[in-house]
Amino acid sequence: MTDLQGNQRSLSPELQEEVSGIAMSLMAAVVIGLPIDQARAELDGRYKEILKRKDLSPWEIAYLRGKVERWPPGYAEEWARGYTEGLAKSEAKGILSVLEVRGIPVPDGVRERITTCTDLDTLTLWFDRSLTATAAEDLFAERSPGGS
Numbered sequence: 001m002t003d004l005q006g007n008q009r010s011l012s013p014e015l016q017e018e019v020s021g022i023a024m025s026l027m028a029a030v031v032i033g034l035p036i037d038q039a040r041a042e043l044d045g046r047y048k049e050i051l052k053r054k055d056l057s058p059w060e061i062a063y064l065r066g067k068v069e070r071w072p073p074g075y076a077e078e079w080a081r082g083y084t085e086g087l088a089k090s091e092a093k094g095i096l097s098v099l100e101v102r103g104i105p106v107p108d109g110v111r112e113r114i115t116t117c118t119d120l121d122t123l124t125l126w127f128d129r130s131l132t133a134t135a136a137e138d139l140f141a142e143r144s145p146g147g148s
Contacts, residue, residue: 011060015050019064022046044068058084084120091123095139098130110136 026039047064062080092115099106126139
């Protein structure tokens, strides 16, 4: 499932398998006598360990936090959307700061394109390009495969 910006709104297959495995093993432990409260605490602990990873998408973070913090239905989606918007704004600010520090003028149209972009991969690409660009418009230049 994807959101309006095309961002993934489900767990990666690897993470889904890991989460399912954890839940199944703890359910089996409950069947053989592990107290439910202890199983829940173990599940929360394992989710918190997964949350320390750097490669999680905003949706995966929201899903896991929602489970640990017992968010009401629908809140994880709202949180992920807000989190993604915050990341996008921060990335856009970083791009503009790099260009400013490097003394590269940013026309209004370029500034608007940067600040209204919500695709994190695109913003990351633009940030990388801002480090070597000679003009603000260079951020958007199409690159040939294998070329710079």
